[in-house]
Amino acid sequence: MNFTLHIWRQPGRNETGAFETHAVTGISPDLSFLEMLDVLNEELVGRGEAPIAFDHDCREGICGSCAMVINGDPHGPLPGTTTCQLYMRHFDDGAEITVEPWRARAFPVLRDLIVDRGALDAIVQAGGYVSVNSGAAPDAHTVTVAKQAADAAFEAAACIGCGACVAACPNGSAMLFTAAKVVQYALLPQGAPERSRRVIGMVETMDAAGFGNCSNHYACVEACPKEIPLYTIARLNREFLGAALGSREFIELERPHAHEE
Amino acid sequence: MQVPAFDARIPDGPLAAKWQRHRAEVRLVSPTNKRRYRVIVVGSGLAGAAAAASLAELGYRVDCFTFHDSPRRAHSVAAQGGINAAKNYRNDGDSVERLFRDTIKGGDYRSREANVYRLAEVSNQIIDHCVAQGIPFARDYAGYLDNRSFGGAQVSRTFYARGQTGQQLLLGAYGALSRQVQAGQVRLHTRSEMLDLVVDDGVARGIITRRLTDGQIDRHAADAVVLATGGYSNIYYLSTNALASNVTATYRAYRRGAWFANPSFTQIHPTCIPAVENHQSKLTLMSESLRNDGRIWVPQASGDERPPGEIPEAERDYYLERLYPAFGNLSPRDISSRAAKAVCDEGRGVGPTGQGVYLDFSEAIARLGRRVIRDRYGNLFAMYQRITGEDPWRLPMRIYPAAHYTMGGLWVDYDLMTTVPGLFAIGEANFSDHGANRLGASALMQGLADGYFILPQTLGHYLAGHPPGELRTDGGAFVDAEADVERRLARLVAIGGRTPVETFHRRLGELLSEACGMSRSRAGLEQALAEIPALREQFWNDICVCGGSDEFNVVIEKAGRVADYLEFADVMVRDALAREESCGAHFRTEHQTADGEARRNDAAFAHVATWGFGGDGEPPQRATEPLSFAHVQLAERDYRQ
Numbered sequence: 029m030n031f032t033l034h035i036w037r038q039p040g041r042n043e044t045g046a047f048e049t050h051a052v053t054g055i056s057p058d059l060s061f062l063e064m065l066d067v068l069n070e071e072l073v074g075r076g077e078a079p080i081a082f083d084h085d086c087r088e089g090i091c092g093s094c095a096m097v098i099n100g101d102p103h104g105p106l107p108g109t110t111t112c113q114l115y116m117r118h119f120d121d122g123a124e125i126t127v128e129p130w131r132a133r134a135f136p137v138l139r140d141l142i143v144d145r146g147a148l149d150a151i152v153q154a155g156g157y158v159s160v161n162s163g164a165a166p167d168a169h170t171v172t173v174a175k176q177a178a179d180a181a182f183e184a185a186a187c188i189g190c191g192a193c194v195a196a197c198p199n200g201s202a203m204l205f206t207a208a209k210v211v212q213y214a215l216l217p218q219g220a221p222e223r224s225r226r227v228i229g230m231v232e233t234m235d236a237a238g239f240g241n242c243s244n245h246y247a248c249v250e251a252c253p254k255e256i257p258l259y260t261i262a263r264l265n266r267e268f269l270g271a272a273l274g275s276r277e278f279i280e281l282e283r284p285h286a287h288e289e
Numbered sequence: 290m291q292v293p294a295f296d297a298r299i300p301d302g303p304l305a306a307k308w309q310r311h312r313a314e315v316r317l318v319s320p321t322n323k324r325r326y327r328v329i330v331v332g333s334g335l336a337g338a339a340a341a342a343s344l345a346e347l348g349y350r351v352d353c354f355t356f357h358d359s360p361r362r363a364h365s366v367a368a369q370g371g372i373n374a375a376k377n378y379r380n381d382g383d384s385v386e387r388l389f390r391d392t393i394k395g396g397d398y399r400s401r402e403a404n405v406y407r408l409a410e411v412s413n414q415i416i417d418h419c420v421a422q423g424i425p426f427a428r429d430y431a432g433y434l435d436n437r438s439f440g441g442a443q444v445s446r447t448f449y450a451r452g453q454t455g456q457q458l459l460l461g462a463y464g465a466l467s468r469q470v471q472a473g474q475v476r477l478h479t480r481s482e483m484l485d486l487v488v489d490d491g492v493a494r495g496i497i498t499r500r501l502t503d504g505q506i507d508r509h510a511a512d513a514v515v516l517a518t519g520g521y522s523n524i525y526y527l528s529t530n531a532l533a534s535n536v537t538a539t540y541r542a543y544r545r546g547a548w549f550a551n552p553s554f555t556q557i558h559p560t561c562i563p564a565v566e567n568h569q570s571k572l573t574l575m576s577e578s579l580r581n582d583g584r585i586w587v588p589q590a591s592g593d594e595r596p597p598g599e600i601p602e603a604e605r606d607y608y609l610e611r612l613y614p615a616f617g618n619l620s621p622r623d624i625s626s627r628a629a630k631a632v633c634d635e636g637r638g639v640g641p642t643g644q645g646v647y648l649d650f651s652e653a654i655a656r657l658g659r660r661v662i663r664d665r666y667g668n669l670f671a672m673y674q675r676i677t678g679e680d681p682w683r684l685p686m687r688i689y690p691a692a693h694y695t696m697g698g699l700w701v702d703y704d705l706m707t708t709v710p711g712l713f714a715i716g717e718a719n720f721s722d723h724g725a726n727r728l729g730a731s732a733l734m735q736g737l738a739d740g741y742f743i744l745p746q747t748l749g750h751y752l753a754g755h756p757p758g759e760l761r762t763d764g765g766a767f768v769d770a771e772a773d774v775e776r777r778l779a780r781l782v783a784i785g786g787r788t789p790v791e792t793f794h795r796r797l798g799e800l801l802s803e804a805c806g807m808s809r810s811r812a813g814l815e816q817a818l819a820e821i822p823a824l825r826e827q828f829w830n831d832i833c834v835c836g837g838s839d840e841f842n843v844v845i846e847k848a849g850r851v852a853d854y855l856e857f858a859d860v861m862v863r864d865a866l867a868r869e870e871s872c873g874a875h876f877r878t879e880h881q882t883a884d885g886e887a888r889r890n891d892a893a894f895a896h897v898a899t900w901g902f903g904g905d906g907e908p909p910q911r912a913t914e915p916l917s918f919a920h921v922q923l924a925e926r927d928y929r930q
Contacts, residue, residue, distance in 0.1 A: 039840075040840075040841065056565075056566045056568070057678070058565050058566050058569075058677070058678065059566060059568055059569070060570075062570070063566075063568050063569060063570050066568060066570055066791070067568050069789070070789040070791060070792075072835075073787070073788075073789040073790075073833050073835055073844065074787050074788075074789065074833075075787075076787060076833060076835060077835065078835045078836050078842075078844075079835060079843065079844060081841065081843045083358060084532065085357070085362055085364070085531040085532055085533050086362075086364065086366065086367045086531040086532075087531070087532060087570060087571040087573075088367060088571065088573050088574075090366050090367050090453065090456055091362045091364070091366050091367065091531060092359075092361065092362060092366075093357070093358070093362050109675075113675060113676070115675075115676070115678065117678050138502055138841060139502075139841040142841070144358070145358055145359065146358070146359070146479065148359070149359050149360075149361075149467065149477075149479075152463070152464065152467045153467040153468070153470050153471040154471065156464055156467060157422070157423075157461075157464030157465060157467060157468050158421065158422050158423045158464070159468055160418070160421045160422055160465075161343075161346045162339070162342070162343040162346060162418060162465075162741040162742065162745065163414070163418070163741075163742070164418075164421070165414075165417040165418045165420065165421035166417065166421070167417055168376070168416045168417045168419075168420040168421075168434060169378065169433055169434065171420075172428075172431065172432030172433060173428055173432050174428075174432050175428045175429060175430050175432065178425050178426070178427070178428040178432075179425075179428075181423075181425040182425035182427075182450055182451060182457070185424075185425050185450075185457060185460065186453065186456075188366075188456075189359065189361055212423065212425065213423050216423045216425070218420070218421055218422070218423040219423050
């Protein structure tokens with residue numbers, strides 16, 4: 029198969045980028061999208077040119093590293109699929125394909141298709157956990173959890189933190205990402221004691237990091253490779269409202285003072 | 290070179306009391322003194338994130354390094370199956386003692402009794418902790434935890450979260466780590482790769498890192514250094530590992546005096562989607578559970594290129610059922626992998642490359658109906674179809690073995706300390722618990738045992754005997770190590786060839802898969818040993834890193850890792866050559882029974898083989914730690930009856 033690629037190239041964070049056009053030829057339909065880029069990169073290296081930089085690692089759809097907007101869609105045209113699990117047989121022979129990095133205010137471009145997604149880590153640091161120390165836990169069967177709650181919590185917890193939801197959103201909102209984590213713990217008894225401070229802390233950090241607001245486009249759910257359900261956003265809003273109406277002295281928010289490099 | 294004593298410092302007393310006793314006897318650091326110590330943790334997978342979080346909870350100041358953009362991307366995230374624990378929630382007779390025995394036997398009697406017993410003991414605490422963290426394990430309708438069975442065990446002791454147990458456990462550890470980052474107890478260094486260990490006066494003092502976004506080289510000092518940098522299966526090029534997984538941190542530590550144990554013990558998993566294409570970058574694991582209902586076969590005649598549906602029943606060879614009638618398609622990992630390779634070597638392999646065997650569900654579908662099969666394996670069928678573009682409901686799947694896990698790693702004592710005082714290794718980066726073969730659902734258990742529960746106790750014991758240092762980075766050892774790193778990077782930049790780094794990685798992988806993979810022979814290993822230096826030399830003459838080391842350069846990252854693989858391969862092959870027996874995943878063709886089964890040599894090789902760096906251009910030195918078995922009796926594994 030042959031393709032014409034229009035790829036975003038940008039040497040560094042504070043430098044200007046532009047699209048570059050490359051032809052790739054003789055590509056097997058059994059190659060993944062990233063392997064197709066590997067082939068192009070090997071050709072570029074053979075000519076002594078810098079290869080296209082992109083994040084990737086597990087190449088089986090679970091680490092959340094890979095992040096490309098393909099023909100306008102984060103992770104490309106297939107539903108429930110990361111870029112690394114997208115195969116060239118899903119494209120027409122001779123197709124023109126445009127490849128861009130995630131575009132969002134909170135995700136500055138570092139090089140070519142690589143962006144800085146550290147803002148997602150900051151949201152988790154603000155409360156995306158149960159504050160239990162190693163060694164403190166009682167026997168695992170002390171507290172039972174209804175199967176329906178455990179299953180729903182798992183569905184939310186399946187988020188891989190790739191940021192496709194942010195890239196898809198016209199507002200660059202991280203609501204689906206934040207909702208997935210908040211809802212996982214809201215559904216489980218272990219998450220109950222910190223429920224209020226968690227949602228307030230995470231939402232405030234999300235806002236401070238430069239993510240936009242949610243205005244119900246639902247583009248995030250379309251783009252999500254793990255198909256995190258839409259109801260989590262509604263649930264996040266209810267969690268936030270409930271916590272915001274409660275008395276702040278029980279929340280005792282700590283200001284983030286995370287280490288900055 | 291001075292050879293260490295390899296004293297594992299196993300506590301005295303009966304096996305079942307050793308860990309309790311040790312915990313009661315280790316030295317402690319008082320709460321107010323803990324904050325005066327700084328610890329470096331390299332890696333943020335299950336072991337690294339768990340250790341960094343737990344140490345920070347205790348009050349130590351921690352620096353945690355990962356080359357990923359986020360700690361959550363570490364390769365632990367990809368583990369599918371589950372995590373073992375001896376809870377006996379099923380009332381099926383499980384116990385710490387049984388989990389211990391299964392693990393020792395699974396490792397083919399090449400691991401330490403005391404370490405494995407401790408692992409089994411700690412397994413229950415891990416489940417308690419992970420449930421408290423809010424990890425959504427599978428549950429039954431009464432709200433209790435569900436279990437499933439895994440290979441090598443007659444009880445149901447595996448806890449799981451669908452096919453994403455590793456992801457959920459990692460996110461739990463990542464949450465714990467994130468909490469400590471927020472609290473200011475952990476400084477997180479993302480996109481930072483350790484390129485050298487700093488050893489001063491024989492003691493680990495810190496590391497040298499390269500910041501991947503701009504190439505800045507930094508010195509970091511600490512009172513102790515913990516390596517949680519995973520395994521090196523990726524040395525085979527095609528493996529189930531993530532593409533950035535590498536040996537650099539542990540290999541650099543080896544060059545600075547840490548001895549490497551059992552480097553040739555590498556596990557090849559039998560059920561992966563085979564490579565179809567020269568540019569394929571990765572092999573994807575398919576759950577072993579498929580072998581419960583799928584039948585494995587190849588054509589009887591070599592070179593038979595008919596589509597599978599046109600090959601009549603009488604002309605098929607269900608070779609596992611034929612060779613191992615008692616276990617059939619559910620024979621253990623090492624046996625199944627070797628058998629698949631053997632039939633492909635005879636020219637009977639299937640698929641475009643001839644490196645594949647059929648896993649056929651047609652008989653099971655006819656017997657049980659589509660609905661039952663869909664309920665059991667629906668997601669796996671969909672995954673297979675997504676990757677291969679073939680419909681497993683109509684055509685048999687094609688599978689082939691792939692490198693998956695490395696039992697070998699840095700030698701550590703009972704306290705998980707390497708031969709360099711102050712340098713610790715945890716998780717897959719050490720060699721400690723799996724012997725010559727790891728059982729399914731045991732890797733997650735070991736990573737978390739080391740990180741949450743063992744290292745936080747034993748590291749304190751070490752620190753209590755070493756007053757907190759000044760942590761200066763301007764001493765000679767730091768200056769020299771940094772200069773070494775800079776020199777090496779400059780050398781890579783200066784090559785200026787035109788060959789992609791991947792070309793050499795691929796060649797090394799092919800060479801090792803052939804000579805030091807599922808089966809090994811003296812002739813093959815000796816040939817590999819002769820070919821590796823030439824490949825290494827070519828690498829250092831022909832590659833292109835296409836840019837400088839002082840910028841975000843993804844090629845120079847990869848080049849450094851492959852350069853280390855090219856050196857480490859030598860140690861791996863020597864280890865396979867020196868071990869004149871077959872045990873677990875290490876199968877030497879010279880050492881087999883008349884029926885082609887592995888023949889262990891307990892009299893000469895019931896030991897851990899350790900390797901010390903002998904200097905550039907010099908062969909490494911081999912030493913051993915004898916293994917003594919007081920609790921279990923050494924027995925032969927037989928899967929035919």
